[in-house]
Structure formats: structure tokens, C-alpha cells
Amino acid sequence: MNMFSQVLLTARDPELIEAVEALALALGVHTRLVQDSDELAASWSQAPLRLVAPDMASRAAWLGHQPATVLVGRDAAALAAASAELGYSVVQLPDASSRLADVLSAAMTASDAQAWTIAVVGASGGLGASTCAVGLGAAAAQRGKQTSVVELAPRGAGLDLLVGAEATEGVRWSDLLDTRGEFGDVHDSLVQVDGMGLLALSREQPGLPGPAARKSVLGALGRAMDVIVIDAGSDATVEADELLFVVGADVRSVASARVLAAESGRIPTALVVRSGPGRGLSPQVVADSLGARLGGHLRQDPALPRLADLGQPPHSAPARKFRRDVARLWEGVAHG
Template sequence: MTGFKALRGQDRRGRWERREHLGRWGDFGGEGPPRAAGPGAARARPLIVTEDVRLLDDLLRLCAAAGAEPEVHHTLPERKGSWEEAPLVLVGDDAAARCRGAARRPGVMLVGREQDDPAVWRLAVEIGAECVLRLPDAEGWLADRLADAAEGAAEHAVTVGVIGGRGGAGASTLACALAVTAARAGRRAMLVDADPLGGGLDVLLGGERAEGRRWPDFAASKGRVAGTALEDSLPRLHDLSVLSWDRGETVTVGPDAMRSVLAAARRRGGVVVVDLPRRVDEAVAEALAQLDVGLLVVPAELRAVAAAEQVASRVRMVLRDLRAVVRGPCPAGLDGAWIAEALGLPLVGELPQEPALSDALERGAPPGARARGPLAAFCSAFWERALGPEGGARS
């Protein structure tokens, strides 16, 4: 990116490093990802240190656009903790020399306008800046970071995609149950319906008439979507936020919209569950790129295994961490371990039948509503292994 030069590459590579970390969960027996700060936590203000009036005007403009209210100083702030507690520190190149000796911390950026000044790099190293930003070229990148600070963005949500190995595999049911179970455990949860031909997950949850925005309202989205605004605008069903489809004319959601909306959902923390179609178009590829793990639901049938193999080959072109969930009952000679091995995928577990599920859905109860039912037990065990008992807890 023009105008952006990192002294250490962790920010640009952070998303991929995180995915590698999640991929090392193995059978989800580890501690899981770092926990996000609770949504009720107090939000510190970004810190700006500069005496350059023109630079300050530009930084204040970017803060206003991002909804961030900064704390401004001409030199190191006297108040104890201002430098250390700010989510982001923007040091003007005019003030860098006055910030020597400040505590080393992440999130410090040296900002200016002069190009290719060797002295700037020396100053950046002296104050522990992680990158040097040149305006106006780096305005877009900096605006995103400021918006993250304004939203209190910390650890991204653990994002799980659910895909059917064949039609009628039960992927939508499992996706809903995972989200419902996470919400019942007190975690911030969002359910995203990425299958426009699936009939709408709000129907499966008994909320097709609930007020709130659906996918057609976001179809033209590009760039950054505010995570808080997204969450607040969606229907709230069974203590979780749901982004589904309406029953109107089919609207195409392109890759830009899928990327923007899912990125906003992930910035809110907690968990995000995405119900995915079996085909992989550009929009679905964008969704797959933001997943931490994918679950391929495969009924215990030879024909289903053959179909799932085709789906898996396409999904794994984008998503590295794809795992199998085998839906029982398993006939003699065919079990979950054999099916997972045939697909070349790790086995998450065997999903047992829940005879009362159809009757519960007819009564308007969502999948996973029976806390002691087999489906809810499977989902609870999945989250327990993936996140730990309090991972991503909602405060």
C-alpha cells in the first residue's frame, strides 16, 4: 500500500497468523483463541501527539469519520496511563523526538507528510512505532484502524462455517443449533445465512416476521460496514443476531458485500456462524476466506460421501481447515471415522438423530432449543472444546 510501511509485519499478516493458530487446535482440545474484551468494557480514546496544525486537522477529520473521539497532546501526556491505555497512538513526525523514552507498546504509529526522509525511520525505531504512515496515501488504512478503536474491536469473533455434503444433509439445522447453543451459554453470537436459495434461516428460527434488516439491505455494501450498526440493525431471535434473506425478489450479493458484512460481524467478537451453500462462487469464496474452521455435514451414506468429496475439493481450494461432521445413524460397516478418512478430513464427531426435532420446529422452537437434546449436547461439546467454558463470553 502506498503511504504505508510497516516496521514489523504483524498487522498485515495477522489474519493469516490467526488462522494458522486456529488450525493448530487439532481436535479442539487446546485452550482456543484469546478471549475478546467484553462488549460492556470501557473504551479508551485514541491518542494524537502533534503540534502540526495541518496534520492535526487531517487526523481529527479521520477520527470524526470513524466515530472516534481522540485525546490530543503536543508532547507526551502528563496524565499517567494515557500513552499506555490508548487503543491507538498517532505520533506526528514533528513530535516524535519529544516522545523518546515513552513506554514500548503495540499500536504506535508515526504519521506525517514528508516522503523518503531517512530521519523519520530512525525516529520511528526510537519510539517503538510499528509502522510509518504518509498522508493522504494511507488515509483509508488509518481510518479502518481508528474505526476499530472506536468500536472497541479487540479479538475477532471465532467464525465457523457449516456446509452440507449433499442436499438435505442438515447443515442449516446444525448452523442454527450452533448459534442458539452459543447464545444460550452467554456468548455474543451472530448467525449469517449465506445461502440465498435456502429459504431463510429466520424461518427455521421462527422469526420470519421479526423486524430488522435482511441481506437485500446490504447487497450494495462496499468498504467498511460498522460492526455495531450491523448488529443493532438485525433481527434479534433467541438471544442472537440473525442476518437472513427476505421472501422478495432474489437479490445478488456480490463478493464486496459479503466481505464487508462478514468483516463487520467478526469485529464484534464472540462467535459468528455462517450457513453456506454447496456451490462456491465469488461471494461464497469471500465467506470461506473469513472462516476459522468449516464443518462439512455428511450423512452416513455412501452416495452422500461421494457427493461430499466433490464439495470438499472445491471448498478446500479456499478454506484450509475443513472438518467432517457425520450425521447418523451409521449403518453397519460405516462409521464416522471411516467416512472422515475417506474424505481426507479430521472428524469433529458424529451427530446423532433427534427424533423430537421435527415436532419442535413445527411448534416454533429453534434447532438446539432442547438443552439436553442430542443436537444441543453436540453443539455444547463443540464450543466447549473450541472456546473453553468462558471463551468469547458476553458480559
């Protein structure tokens, strides 16, 4: 078997290695244990999925940030320290074995997918996570990336409303609920806004798609796109290469983010700090208090409410401050 089709596991803890390999074997997923530094460097960028134990974090730190990389271990404190150093999400065993199974399965079924997936999660309500997701998608599209923005927010009201495209023709999730297995190219059928495809939830048939439809559609988009941005609402369990928490620059929002991370068992790969009236903490202080990397800072932009009233996308020309901030956010996430 080609070594680049195998999941890369780098660890030294024998019990952890045994647990991961046993789970992978049960799923029919091939793993490759790498402990040598030169061998790790040679195979790092080509693996469909990288599983890094905290005892190998220092070696992985020199190899460059790669999507589809997860920290896996048994000690919460060691995982948190490694995540703070590397910026990857974590899976703590044995409690999160089912999530590791999902990660392994998704990596291999989508091994031919090229898309980089970014999930945007609001640590609390009213922070504009959906606006941030659309802005990131627009920033990616403006840089020539084939981009789709996908709404998977519980109780989502429809991203098409946010960008003023509720009357625009195109496929919504309600048209794809019965999708199963391999699925053809869906991107061109989506609502198209400023060079990006938009897959919104339906107001006529509310509710999230089931696991089979979600897997099939995201797999199809993954094979066709460069970037997929997921508006995850408050759901921090969504699988993605990058997990961004949108956090307000205030004490209550920071506390909410800490609770969200604890309840979901997920550590964000980066934070997006939202400032404005009543949110005056330094973005770096917010990031430091949560032990996460600062991906970007979104300031208050008075043009956003006016654009919403006019049915215009939040990244329209009048929102100059938001456009600048989301451009910096894209650079911080893509090259951070």
C-alpha cells in the same frame, strides 16, 4: 512496522516463498518470513494471518490451533497430508492464486476484527447444514459469546423461517445490498433469537449479496462479535477460520463430500457427521475415509421435525439429543 501487523509466512521452498511474497507485494500486504522455531513460536499467536507450507507443518503442529491459518503449497499430496495433521484449509498454487489473494486482502482489511468465523457446508442436500449452523450459534451464545449467524447459502430459504422468526422485526440481507466500505455496528439491528443475531436472506428479494456488501457487513460484524457462524449451504468457497463439512454417515454422502472438496479446492478443517436411518457408518470411519478431523456427531432427533412444524428453533428444550450433540460439537470445534 510492528511485526504483529504482518502476515506470517513459514516455508522453506524458495519458489513458493517467491510466489507468495510477489503476490503479497502486488496487493500491498506486508509479509514476514519465519523459519526459526523459536521465532515462529514467539510470533505465532499474534499474526493476523499465518501461511504455513507443508515443509513447516511439523513445527507448526506444536504451536496450537489458531484461526486465520492457511496451508499454502504447490504439491497437492503434501498439502493434503499437512491438512490432515493440522486441520487447516489449503491453497494450492498456482491454480488457487486468486483465492490466496482474497485471503491476504481479507486478513489485512479485517485485521482489527476479533470474531472467529465458522462456515458450515452441506456435502449434499438434506443433511441439515442450516440446522447445524443455528445450533452452533446457539451453543456459542449460551456460553456468553457475542454471536451472529449469517445466511449465505445459494438458494437459501431464510434462516428466520427455520427458527420461527419470520415475523420478527430486524434487518435482512435485502436491507444491506447497497452497503459499501466501512460500516457501523449492525448486530443490534438483526433479528434476535435466544441471544444471537440472525442475518437471513430475503424471500421477497431472493439472491445472495454482492462481494462489496458481503465484505462490508461481515467486516462490521467481525469487529463487534466474538463468533460468526455462516450457513454456506453447498458453497465450500466461503472464507472462514473454520470450514465444517456436514457429511451423512453413508457411502453416497461420503462420495459427495469428496467431490465437493475436489471441485472447490478446499479441505474442511473438521467434519460434522450426521447419522440416522440409512446412515449407519461409524463417524470416525467417515472422517478417516475423507482424511479430515472429526469435529462432532449429530444423531437423529425426532423432536426436530415437530419443532419445525410448531415454528420453534431447533435448539429448543424438547430437542434434548440435538442440544447435547451440538454442545459437544461446539466443544470439539472450539477446543479441537
